[in-house]
Amino acid sequence: MTDEKPLRADARRNRTRVLEAAERVFTARGTSAPTEEVAREAGVGVGTVFRHFPTKEALLEAVLFARLHRFADEAEATVAADSSDPGDAFFGFLTGWIEMSGAKNAYFEALSAAGVTVAATGAVIGARLKDALGVLLSRAQDAGAVRKDLIVEELIPVIIGTAKAAEYAGPDLRNRTVCLLFDGLRPRQA
Incomplete structure (x- = not known):
């Protein structure tokens, strides 16, 4: 059993947006594309990306x-x-x-x-x-x-x-x- 709290609805939406944006960016530019570009594509700040994906x-x-x-x-x-x-x-x-x-x-x-x-x-x-x-x-x-x-x-x-x-x-x-x-x-x- 994990101690992780379930994500709030807005956090789940942001996580999904980041994943979808990352897939688009990495498909178009390769896996070396910067995380900042993923954040821009997702319409979130880079901090939001790193909140969900620490690296x-x-x-x-x-x-x-x-x-x-x-x-x-x-x-x-x-x-x-x-x-x-x-x-x-x-x-x-x-x-x-x-x-x-x-x-x-x-x-x-x-x-x-x-x-x-x-x-x-x-x-x-x-x-x-x-x-x-x-x-x-x-x-x-x-x-x-x-x-x-x-x-x-x-x-x-x-x-x-x-x-x-x-x-x-x-x-x-x-x-x-x-x-x-x-x-x-x-x-x-x-």
Whole structure:
């Protein structure tokens, strides 16, 4: 049990505004963008930013986890929707994962460079994503859209490698790389 008091409504609103502004600023300018710019974007003073996030690293970590939680929520919603086209749902999820990974990696690198070890919360999010991926993979395999011999434990490093490569490729090469990956995941033609 924590001794933290719940935030007042105005403080919750300010915290949310700061997180949303930080995500916009870091997306547009990179994780090295100054905290003062986040405060300006949020329409609050820099003291308000530091009241909620005592260090820039705490702000980066909060934005990272907000993004990851949102992505895990979207993955679980995709599973719950039980698409009429399991192949599209599976490949759409992989595309989202690859796109999200570039941003995630930038946050992890900035935090690592600052000597911050990312909290175990990441493991919980990772488990949620792995579970969603397993369900979507199984459905796509049952529908004949994905090769039957593929397992989640093989797929995750492939996604991570593709996402890492996509960070360094221009849009055309990135799209081609993703298409090659997807072609390799589809069943072999006789």
